[in-house]
Amino acid sequence: DSLIRLQDVGKTYPNGTVAVQHANLTAGEGEFLCFVGPSGCGKSTIFNMIAGLTGQTSGQLDVLGTTPKEARRQSEIAFVFQEHTLLPWSKLIDNVTLPLKLRGVPKKERLAEGERVLELVGLKDYLKVLPRELSGGMKMRVSIARALISRPKLLLMDEPFGALDEITRQALQDELLKIWRQDKKMSVLFITHNVFEAVFLSTRVVVMTPRPGKISDVIDIPAPYP
Ligand code: ADP
Ligand code: ADP
Numbered sequence: 001d002s003l004i005r006l007q008d009v010g011k012t013y014p015n016g017t018v019a020v021q022h023a024n025l026t027a028g029e030g031e032f033l034c035f036v037g038p039s040g041c042g043k044s045t046i047f048n049m050i051a052g053l054t055g056q057t058s059g060q061l062d063v064l065g066t067t068p069k070e071a072r073r074q075s076e077i078a079f080v081f082q083e084h085t086l087l088p089w090s091k092l093i094d095n096v097t098l099p100l101k102l103r104g105v106p107k108k109e110r111l112a113e114g115e116r117v118l119e120l121v122g123l124k125d126y127l128k129v130l131p132r133e134l135s136g137g138m139k140m141r142v143s144i145a146r147a148l149i150s151r152p153k154l155l156l157m158d159e160p161f162g163a164l165d166e167i168t169r170q171a172l173q174d175e176l177l178k179i180w181r182q183d184k185k186m187s188v189l190f191i192t193h194n195v196f197e198a199v200f201l202s203t204r205v206v207v208m209t210p211r212p213g214k215i216s217d218v219i220d221i222p223a224p225y226p
Contacts, residue, residue, distance in 0.1 A: 003027045009059035018212040019045040032188045034198035042213020078152035082159045084139045086131040093127040096146040117145040137168035157190045
């Protein structure tokens with residue numbers, strides 16, 4: 001099935017800035033796509049359009065066979081950002097289960113799912129810890145757990161590891177790959193300006209260039225283990 005399809009997509013902001021022009025891209029389910037390019041090349045703009053947070057001003061954009069907004073409404077898309085949006089005074093289990101609470105999922109089911117995702121990111125012994133007690137890397141794990149709790153078909157990550165030190169970043173890259181390989185149906189769309197990170201993580205690298213933002217190349221990355 002088609003995961004995302006961009007056909008001649010463009011975005012011009014109201015102030016006249018042409019952020020993205022003539023973007024074409026098709027990706028299938030289960031892919032790990034990295035968007036790489038220098039600051040200002042339109043990565044976040046494309047991310048926000050795929051996320052349904054802003055509309056394109058030209059062209060056609062489908063996500064999971066529907067509009068981005070509809071895909072988001074059906075909780076098929078989840079986000080992870082670089083800055084942590086955790087509630088500092090809520091225990092980890094409450095932080096990660098919040099999306100389910102908002103949807104009225106019964107408590108018992110919420111707790112089971114919360115334990116499942118915290119275990120996925122190696123934090124099953126931290127259910128009752130507060131985010132403020134954790135390191136940056138651990139807070140990122142909690143953010144990933146919270147995104148995974150809705151069992152999204154598409155996980156969108158905007159420079160998630162950009163603020164982490166090198167060792168923590170490598171650990172999280174490995175864990176993210178492990179999680180993605182376990183769930184054959186989940187696709188990841190990952191934004192980074194780090195070429196090494198892009199090549200290490202992804203099945204395809206989407207290279208963007210600025211002035212105006214364009215997709216200038218799409219590179220297949222062979223799997224490390226045949
Ligand atoms: P990247 O994420 O690759 O750094 P962005 O998508 O943030 O690139 O930005 C692409 C271009 O669009 C830049 O020139 C930026 O200044 C401009 N831009 C981004 N957001 C807005 C906005 N809300 N209004 C006007 N221009 C914007
Ligand atoms: P940073 O990423 O800021 O350098 P670390 O990753 O060095 O921080 O964190 C040190 C270790 O402390 C973590 O790997 C974790 O095992 C432990 N740790 C952090 N917060 C807690 C906590 N609330 N309870 C128990 N251990 C913790």
